Amino acid sequence: RLFTARMKLGMFDPPEMVPYSKIDEKELDSAEHRAMAKTLANESMILLKNDGILPLKTSGLKIAVVGPLADQTKVLLGNYNGTPTHTVSVLEGLKAEFPEAQITFVPGTQFLRNNGDPLPASLLITVEGKPGLKEEFSTGDLFGEKPIVLATRQVTDVEVNPNDVPRETSGKYPLFITWSGFLTPNETGDYNLGARIEGTLARVYVEDKTVAQEFAGDAPGAHAKVGRVHLEAGKKVAIKFEYAITKPGPMQAQFIWAKYDPRPSPEAVAAAKNADVVVAVLGITSELEGEEMPVSEEGFKGGDRTSLDLPKPEQELLKTVASAGKPVVLVLTNGSALAVNWAKEHANAILDAWYPGEEGGSAVAETLSGKNNPAGRLPVTFYTGVDQLPPFEDYAMKGRTYRYFEGKPLYPFGYGLSYxxxxxxxxxxxxxxxxxxxxxxxxxxxxxxxxxxxxxxxxxxxxxxxxxxxxxxxxxxxxxxxxxxxxxxxxxxxxxxxxxxxxxxxxxxxxxxxxxxxxxxxxxxxxxxxxxxxxxxxxxxxxxxx
The missing domain is CATH 2.60.40.10 (Immunoglobulins)
Known part of the structure; x- marks a missing residue:
């Protein structure tokens, strides 16, 4: 079937024979296509629980929006996706749909946040023991053999200035820049360490282990990705930052870090207490579930999932804001099932948005307001946990999927509510x-x-x-x-x-x-x-x- 689709798309034919090759790319981002994206997103919304709190009134309401994913857009696209010119976050969608409401946003946790400050230059030394890092410029195939070195120099930190690159790099694409040396932290603790870039891709290594990687694909704007490491005060660790850009355009690369604290923030609790209703945007992302990824979060391993539970920092955030005593509407983002057992018992409403695409934030907001009456249905079974599933190594169908599962799931395949x-x-x-x-x-x-x-x-x-x-x-x-x-x-x-x-x-x-x-x-x-x-x-x- 895959090759049939490819043949129908003309992927094995000369471009002049393929009608799709003559379509202007601007048509892909037309108003009609964006309207279709919103329609599809609206139709995919699945209402899992509603005690009557939904739909929300659109005026005179104080809404506390909490959760690390509420203002993010990459999560809405999943993976193996195109790059829209604009993606509407849930926060943007709520502000547009509830213009007369007082909306306060607090991420509430550092979990799944890619924020960070530039690494202090004072903590960096080269292999030779000099302040700063070694910077190397090279070119070659993006995923090919060892690249050709063009120039090297010593710098104080990771910072790309297009007007301050060696002349040997002029016109060379793909252009690779690698910074390497040692980091000696002055405080012991867990850190988010990663990259903020404009360009094609970046990888960050600590002691030769991949900590974070970001593939921006030359999409416009800055992109960031961090990973978790434990560092000890005074103990130097080898670090390396690889950056690539495949064509002329904006260049940016920063080595960023932040002290990691997964506990719910006091600001989230304060926002919840001051609101009429809390909209908690929580879940998982394609940065947690995928293929062969450097993920070391609890419940995940290398892109696979070892638990069906909502990630622990988000679960704790949900419980904390619910303790404020205000109605809580949980909006989930996910590409696979989530065992939201606590939320089923304690949240006032649960809306599963999945990875709803470029107009996903608009669809979530229109569903919460009632402009869109949800009718999506679960395409998979939501189990109460992995204990309801046979061992992963057991390939028999007994006990698997709605067709052979004899227990009572959290939410069954085909489930979904309406207004x-x-x-x-x-x-x-x-x-x-x-x-x-x-x-x-x-x-x-x-x-x-x-x-x-x-x-x-x-x-x-x-x-x-x-x-x-x-x-x-x-x-x-x-x-x-x-x-x-x-x-x-x-x-x-x-x-x-x-x-x-x-x-x-x-x-x-x-x-x-x-x-x-x-x-x-x-x-x-x-x-x-x-x-x-x-x-x-x-x-x-x-x-x-x-």
Missing amino acids: TKFSYTGLMLPKNAINAGDPLTAEVTIANTGKLEGDEVAQLYLAFPNTPGAPLRALRGFKRVHLKPGESQKVEFELKDRDLSMVNDAGEPIIAEGKYSVSIGGGQPNTGAPSVAGVFQVKGTKTLPE
Whole structure:
């Protein structure tokens, strides 16, 4: 399928044969495309909990926005993404959507913050014991063999001035600049150490171990990334800073650091006490979960996750601001499931925004105000923790995903709330048995029984005859419909042979003989979602090609 998509995109053809190569890049950032980005973000918002606090009124409200991710934009894009000309942060979105509200923002923790001050020059020495660092300029392939050295010199600190580079570097791209030497801290403690750059990429090493890396991809503006290290007063450590820029443009590189303190800040508590409602923007980012990354945070290892919990510093921040006694709306950013057990019991509302893209901040704000009625559904199961999952090394499906998991998850696959209510009636199924391999049509009527218009996502689940290897249930169709209050609509699902099949314990795709159960509703059966159920019979058995 990947190569089919590539062929359709013309990736194996000469550019003159590919119609997509003639599209002006400016069209990609058109007003129409940004509007589509907002629509998609709005449709992806998933409301996990709401005790009635949402939607918020848009005027006369004091809102405390807390959390390290509220003003950040990179988190909204995930990874393997393009670079928009502008990305709306949650904080920006709230200020635009609630212009008459009094909004106060406090990050609340240093966790996931990439702030830092330049390394003091007084703490730096070269290998030869002289003040400062060795600075080396080179060129070559960006990810190729050893680069060609153009010039070297001694400098007091890491600072790039385009007007003060050796003449040997003129016109040489990619241009690499490396600073190396020793850092001798004057205080013992945990530090955030990293880079702030304009250019292509940067890597920071301590004792030859990668601490932070930032790939800016020549995107405009400054980009920063820090990592955690423990340093001891008076004990020097070897440091290295690698910087690259692939084409002419703004050049900036700073070696930054900050003393790390993950505890909730007093300012966050004060803001919460002075507010009518707290919007806590917490979660994980593509800087924590990804591929082969220098991550050493609790619950993460090299880009993999060792826990499903909300990171500890954010959990502590959430509990601390909740202790102020004001209503708390939790907004999550994440690319995978989060076991937000405490929040489910104590937060007033939970909105999962995932990584919603360039208009993500606008979508979050419009959902909190009620301009957007959420109708997103969970595409994965939210377990209460890793203890609900089989060992990672066990590749069997037993106990995995909504199809084979027999326990009670935190939030089930397909779950999502709305600001209105829907009902399902009139399920129509074949009265007589069908032959294995014949198609089947299921019809149901959906009505908006609430007071607001909104979307409903109707989901069709099948339960199979008692056959070895059969899943507990399987999603076999879904449709999204928009209904005004009091409006109803008939929705039809056509199930073909592949939809009616399952894989038995011998690994064969079959349509089994026997009784099938059908549930159509706003979520899985027996999860509290409105639904209607029925049964039908299949005569005979059919094996399908793989």
